[in-house]
Amino acid sequence: MxxxxxxxxxxxxxxxxxxxxxxxxxxxxxxxxxxxxxxxxxxxxxxxxxxxxxxxxxxxxxxxxxxxxxxxxxxxxxxxxxxxxxxxxxxxxxxxxxxxxxxxxxxxxxxxxxxxxxxxxxxxxxxxxxxxxxxxxxxxxxxxxxxxxxxxxxxxxxxxxxxxxxxxxxxxxxxxxxxxxxxxxxxxxxxxxxxxxxxxxxxxxxxxxxxxxxxxxVNSVEALWQKPKSELNDDEVNEFYKFVSVDYQDPLDYLHVSVEGAVSFKALLFLPKEAPMDMMYQQGALENHGPQLYAHKVMIQHECKDLLPEYLRFISGVVDTEDLSLNVSRETVQSSPVMSKIRQILTSKILGWFDTLADEQPEKFRQFYKAFGPVIKIGLNTDFSNREKLIELLRFESTRTEEGQYVTLKEYVGRMAEDQKEIYYLSGESRRQVLSQPNLEYFQKKGIEVLLLTDPVDVFVIPSINEYDSKPLKSIEKADIDFAASDDEKKEDEAVSATLIETLLKVFGDTLGDRVEKVVESHRLVNSPATLVSGSDAMDSQVEKMLKMMNKDAGAAKKILEVNPSHPIIKNLASRCMLNENDPMIRTVAEQLYEGALLLEGNLDSTVDFVSRMNQLIEEATKS
Structure with missing residues (x-):
């Protein structure tokens, strides 16, 4: 050449x-x-x-x-x-x-x-x-x-x-x-x-x-979703799942759907055992995911996000309908009334599938909820037509459950005492951290169940429920909770006279100044001397913490310091206050109790002063 x-x-x-x-x-x-x-x-x-x-x-x-x-x-x-x-x-x-x-x-x-x-x-x-x-x-x-x-x-x-x-x-x-x-x-x-x-x-x-x-x-070309459910076997279904999902594990469960009527379609959908890696690493990872869309057994879209709401797009599989023409464009798919109806039916059937798993295979549901519960909760604020169904699917750990076990809102309400009017919850970073909160003491003593919200999504979602079965959902770190004390407990609370406790609270307030909204007598504390609570209109402390992580310059809202008049430390301080309101030890202890409360809720910015002051108090206490 x-x-x-x-x-x-x-x-x-x-x-x-x-x-x-x-x-x-x-x-x-x-x-x-x-x-x-x-x-x-x-x-x-x-x-x-x-x-x-x-x-x-x-x-x-x-x-x-x-x-x-x-x-x-x-x-x-x-x-x-x-x-x-x-x-x-x-x-x-x-x-x-x-x-x-x-x-x-x-x-x-x-x-x-x-x-x-x-x-x-x-x-x-x-x-x-x-x-x-x-x-x-x-x-x-x-x-x-x-x-x-x-x-x-x-x-x-x-x-x-x-x-x-x-x-x-x-x-x-x-x-x-x-x-x-x-x-x-x-x-x-x-x-x-x-x-x-x-x-x-x-x-x-x-x-x-x-x-x-x-x-x-050498391969089997077969549209499994077109076969009746009775003819499917687990081996071929598992193999098909691995093919469409690129997962190496068998699915946790699958759903076969065959609908005929105003809109006709067949679907074979799968629930993974674990959350996909990209879902854990990337925000908005499910935005463009979805099952495969077929029309007349011909693939239209490999990832059809319009088939499911975003909070369900971790589900993989195939949806095949004869009600879409083969030359349909992606834009037409998005605006198609057929697609809208398929999406509506699929969403309803999937939520019913989850509900059936919860009733008939609770261990399988628990595994599913552990992996995908946070995503499901997001649907509460995005899918209002299915909001009630989603609320019934919610699961929480509580003060009455073992770690890793869940309770539903229905179960919680079913075991409430007759005089309990509210559903109580407390949020935090982990079960251990939440259970260490002084704000739980009254509820633990009274045997009142409290939901423990440790999923970061909870603090954005749960307050939006407002009430369940006519029972308001209330954070126990809020100041406006009604604590009904018995006569015996009132006598115990009155161990420090009203005059003395009022004087001591004033000294605390003067010492802490504008770092707190106010200092008040507590009716929720049993074993702790003091705690911090939010005003009735304040945001949840976990939400505040997340916002602060995103914007370090964001100021924290002032909280209310509650003081336990029955605690020995407070009694001792009241006695010292009676002798000398200007006793510097009272102010030192007030600072320490305030920062100790901040430390327990994870909001103490610097521990240097706290440790220094603690050493000062230990030195004073160990003098001959």
Whole structure:
């Protein structure tokens, strides 16, 4: 061939972030290198879905049977995977294979690498974070991609994963993509037919197109959601779940839905055992998630967020309806009354599913609630049409439950004493921290159950409920709680005369100044000398703490200091106050009690003065 007729090869350099990502993949040890095959098949399946969609809606040429073909050569250690899907243009190659698919992918994988013992990554994360194609560099040193899209020249993309890639025009007659490479020595087993077949059955058995391995069909192309529930078996359902969700575990449970009427559809939905990794690491991670949407068994959207409200989008699966036309656009899906009705029905059935789990399989529900309870609670303030159902699903630890066990609002109300008019709760960072709060003492002594809110979401959600079964929900750290004391307790409280306690409270108030709203006598304390409570209109202390974390300059609202007139410390101070109101020891102790209350609720900014003052008091107490 003359110099003028040689194909022009363009060299491209990966961006810095892409170089780091490739280096991380190539040189890190993964737990399951076989995942590369799952990712290549998944990409081929997506290309075939687009081709089929184009055939049905635009009349594009068929190109024969839509399929995935794999061929291997054990002696040469060669591997080829080919599809006759939509194909790629030169621009597609640069966009899809030359850049990191998702923002933040590199940082996330790097963090996971550092956390994993021995630097191993969980390969099941690959598909979730947009680096699927690049996983091929785990098993080869160089990849060649030959591809053609209708109406454009065919191209060959080549890279060794070391910082550059090349693209050249080639002569390829038919639409589709062919990926070829030679396997590394340590990955030579992937040139064995039995090995390839086992990986396909494990990860890709339910790909919606036939997969041929050296001309032998090896996968099962079956729309499980179209089968009656009675014909489904757990093994195939679990395998299908792993395929659609890219999860390595079996699902916690699944829901089969078949609806006929004003709108008709079938669905197979899955409840994961654990929250997805990206849901834990990224705010708004569920915003663009959702089950797969099919119309007439043809995939319309891989992640259809319009099928479910955001707080339920951790559920994966497939929804198939014949009430949508195949040429529907994403914009039409969003505004379609059919989709709105499907969403309404699915949401109702899913919430009913959760309720059934709670009644019939409480341990399974407890596992589900531990993983996804915080997300479900968000629905209270976003899905008002199902608010009452969501309230019934709420679960809380309480002063009467063991750690990790839950109580419902219905159960709480059912065991309230006749004279109890309110549902009480207390929020904090952990069960241990909440149970150490002095504000619980009265309720513990009286045997009044208190809900313990330790989920950060609770403080934003629970106050919005206002009441349940005509019983107001009330934080016990608020000052406006009605404490009904018995005559005997009133006598005990009167151990310090009203005049003396009033004088002492004034000294406390003068000492603390504008750091507190006021200082008052307490009716809630039993064993502690003092506590801090919020005014009736003040925000929850946990909310205040979170806001302060977000804005360090945010000022804290003033609180009310309650003093226990029956406590020995307060009695002793009252005696000293009777002798000398200006006794400096009274003011020192007042400061210490105030900061001690701050410390218990986690709001003491500096412990230096607190410890210094404590040492001063110990020194005074230990004098001969």
């Amino acid at each position: 003359s110099e003028t007729n040689k194909p022009h090869v363009q060299e491209f350099e990966y961006k810095a972030e892409m170089k780091q990502l490739l280096n991380l993949i190539v040189h890190s040890l993964y737990t399951h290198p076989e995942v590369f095959l799952r990712e290549l098949i998944s990409n081929a399946s997506d290309a075939l879905s687009k081709a089929r969609f184009a055939q049905l809606t635009d009349g594009a040429e068929s190109g024969g049977e839509l399929k995935i073909s794999i061929s291997v050569d054990k002696e040469k250690k060669s591997f080829v995977i080919e599809d006759n899907g939509i194909g790629m243009s030169e621009e597609d190659l640069i966009a899809n294979l030359g850049t990191v698919a998702k923002s933040g992918t590199l940082g996330f994988l790097q963090a996971m690498k550092e956390q994993k013992e021995g630097g191993k990554l969980d390969a099941n994360l690959i598909g979730q974070f947009g680096v699927g194609f690049y996983s091929v560099f785990m098993v080869t040193d160089e990849v060649v991609v030959e591809t053609k899209i209708e109406g454009a020249d065919a191209c060959r993309w080549r890279s060794s994963g070391e910082g550059t890639y090349s693209i050249e025009k080639i002569d390829k007659q038919h639409r589709g993509t062919r990926i070829s490479f030679t396997l590394k020595d340590e990955a030579a087993d992937f040139a064995e037919e039995y090995r390839i077949e086992s990986v396909i059955r494990k990860y890709s058995n339910f790909v919606d197109f036939p997969i041929y391995l050296d001309d032998k069909k």
